[in-house]
Amino acid sequence: MRSRRKLGALLLAPAGCWVMFLGIAPLALVVYLSLCKYSPGSLYLRTFTLENYLRFIRDPFYWGVVWRTLRISMISTILCALLGYPVAYHLARSRSRWKGILTFLVVVPLMVGTVVRTYGWLILLGSEGIISRVLHWLHLIREPVSFLYTEGAVVTGIVGVLLPFMVMPLTSSIQKISVFEEEAAIILGASPAKTFARVVLPRSLPGLTSGALLVLTLALGAFATPLFLGGPKHTMATVLIWQQMLAVMNWPLGSATSVLVMLVTLVVVGACLRLAHSLQRARRV
Numbered sequence: 001m002r003s004r005r006k007l008g009a010l011l012l013a014p015a016g017c018w019v020m021f022l023g024i025a026p027l028a029l030v031v032y033l034s035l036c037k038y039s040p041g042s043l044y045l046r047t048f049t050l051e052n053y054l055r056f057i058r059d060p061f062y063w064g065v066v067w068r069t070l071r072i073s074m075i076s077t078i079l080c081a082l083l084g085y086p087v088a089y090h091l092a093r094s095r096s097r098w099k100g101i102l103t104f105l106v107v108v109p110l111m112v113g114t115v116v117r118t119y120g121w122l123i124l125l126g127s128e129g130i131i132s133r134v135l136h137w138l139h140l141i142r143e144p145v146s147f148l149y150t151e152g153a154v155v156t157g158i159v160g161v162l163l164p165f166m167v168m169p170l171t172s173s174i175q176k177i178s179v180f181e182e183e184a185a186i187i188l189g190a191s192p193a194k195t196f197a198r199v200v201l202p203r204s205l206p207g208l209t210s211g212a213l214l215v216l217t218l219a220l221g222a223f224a225t226p227l228f229l230g231g232p233k234h235t236m237a238t239v240l241i242w243q244q245m246l247a248v249m250n251w252p253l254g255s256a257t258s259v260l261v262m263l264v265t266l267v268v269v270g271a272c273l274r275l276a277h278s279l280q281r282a283r284r285v
Contacts, residue, residue: 034255044252052256062240062257066264069237072151072226073219076158080166080215081208083159088170088207089200093179106167114161118228121157122148125229149231157225162218166211173207174200202279209276213269220265237261 034052036044056062091103109117123129127146135141147153177200185195201208226236235243237257244254 030255030258032255033251034259036252038250038252040249043249052252053260055253056256056260065235065237065240066261068151068234069220069261070264070268072154072158072236073216073222076155076162076219077166077212077215079155079159080163081212084163084166084170084211085208088167089174091167091171092174092177103171106164109161110164114224115228117161118157118224121153121160121225121229125153125156148229149233151230151234153229154226154234154236157229158219158222161222161225162215165214165218169207169210169214170204171207173204173210177203205276205279209272213272216272217265217269220261220268 033044035048035050037047037049037051039045087106091099091106094102096102124131125147126132127144129147131147132141132144136144181199181203182195185199186192190198221238222236223238223242226234227239227242230236230239238261241254241257241261244250244257248254
């Protein structure tokens with residue numbers, strides 16, 4: 001047993017050192033910088049202070065950015081679930097020979113960079129874009145309108161980027177549900193809506209939870225989409241961190257913002273996991 005433990009420790013040592021080097025060490029450096037004092041001449045001073053966190057707490061602008069980030073991320077997650085569930089159900093139940101192609105079409109956007117897709121939304125949502133021209137052609141608007149630099153544009157871009165991360169876990173989870181269970185519910189008199197609510201949805205909660213957490217965490221950390229589609233009036237946390245670190249060169253405040261956003265993310269993810277666990281227990285009872 002001792003030799004096996006030693007062998008296991010030796011096998012885990014390279015991966016453990018790599019995680020320490022790429023994960024824990026940079027995080028510890030960010031926490032250290034957040035406790036340093038800002039100095040325009042030398043970026044930061046090695047003086048312990050809580051001023052960066054106190055400034056973040058006192059100024060409503062920063063809390064507004066955090067609240068906007070949470071709001072946009074939650075709305076994007078809900079929309080991804082509503083839009084992705086029908087697609088996932090169709091893929092899971094499809095017996096067509098085109099199923100592989102349909103699955104590939106869902107995944108293929110991930111092969112294109114986020115910046116490229118965001119520039120595509122810039123073209124679509126601009127005043128001379130396809131959406132504005134179609135609405136003008138239908139006489140729904142009198143003159144071309146730009147949909148850029150709004151929360152709606154940011155949500156649209158994030159949903160377009162992260163939708164596959166919701167569809168694939170849901171598809172895998174729905175595939176594990178036997179078709180005979182749905183047929184049995186219908187034979188016993190349940191309507192399609194009740195069959196979905198009583199059979200499909202509860203059994204697909206693990207996939208829905210996995211997809212929601214993936215979309216939520218990626219939306220909280222989105223950078224290119226809110227930077228290009230949101231503009232200065234709809235700044236999200238990652239854009240604010242980038243501005244503090246590279247534009248203003250205030251590394252301590254940027255690090256403090258990173259730490260607080262990370263803590264908020266952990267709290268939100270923990271609350272979602274707790275809610276999912278409670279729903280699973282309620283379903284079993």
